[in-house]
Amino acid sequence: MILYSKQYFPGTREELVKKVSATMSPKRFSHVLRVEKVALELAEYYGEELEKTSVAALVHDYAKERPDEDFIRQIDKGKYSQDLKAYGNEIWHGIIGADFVAEELEISDEAILQAVRLHTTGAKEMSRLAQIIYVADFIEDGRDFPGVATARRLAFENLASAVAFETKHTLQFLIEKEVKVYPKTIETYNAWVAN
Numbered sequence: 001m002i003l004y005s006k007q008y009f010p011g012t013r014e015e016l017v018k019k020v021s022a023t024m025s026p027k028r029f030s031h032v033l034r035v036e037k038v039a040l041e042l043a044e045y046y047g048e049e050l051e052k053t054s055v056a057a058l059v060h061d062y063a064k065e066r067p068d069e070d071f072i073r074q075i076d077k078g079k080y081s082q083d084l085k086a087y088g089n090e091i092w093h094g095i096i097g098a099d100f101v102a103e104e105l106e107i108s109d110e111a112i113l114q115a116v117r118l119h120t121t122g123a124k125e126m127s128r129l130a131q132i133i134y135v136a137d138f139i140e141d142g143r144d145f146p147g148v149a150t151a152r153r154l155a156f157e158n159l160a161s162a163v164a165f166e167t168k169h170t171l172q173f174l175i176e177k178e179v180k181v182y183p184k185t186i187e188t189y190n191a192w193v194a195n
């Protein structure tokens with residue numbers, strides 16, 4: 001039984017796992033566990049704090065299966081721009097999802113919350129932890145897409161290159177699908193790819 005340091009989560013890993021798995025399908029929860037696994041490997045490799053990484057990975061998709069109304073309500077509270085309404089769960093579950101992580105799981109570590117916020121869009125500036133969660137989400141063992149082998153190799157060569165690779169790939173994918181691109185994703189592209 002792993003008891004986390006209080007500043008990360010007030011309880012054990014088992015307790016956190018129970019709370020997170022209750023909010024999502026078994027399939028998604030296996031994804032979460034695979035993200036935790038590779039995130040811990042990256043943390044070990046790059047000297048990031050393991051407990052912090054474990055908590056961030058376990059909660060990164062906490063809000064992924066929540067109804068849209070929950071996010072709309074948060075936007076209407078005034079903390080976010082109304083423009084966010086033009087997007088959907090893909091964007092909301094990170095940026096706004098961090099609010100639910102903080103409120104419902106009693107997680108207050110700002111680095112963990114920021115890693116959750118940024119895991120789908122990236123950002124101009126990302127902490128090492130945020131980079132690890134962003135990349136781990138992309139390369140976890142269950143992922144299978146052209147380029148995943150390169151992404152996995154880059155992740156253990158140079159974290160920033162892996163962030164760049166993923167950002168470019170994601171943007172290409174969004175453009176191919178002709179869906180709206182959240183401006184922050186473009187900011188991430190400008191900072192990490194076209195720099």
Ligand SMILES: [Fe+2]
Nearest residue numbers: 060061119120
């Ligand atoms: Fe996610």
Ligand SMILES: [Fe+2]
Nearest residue numbers: 035060061137
């Ligand atoms: Fe994820």
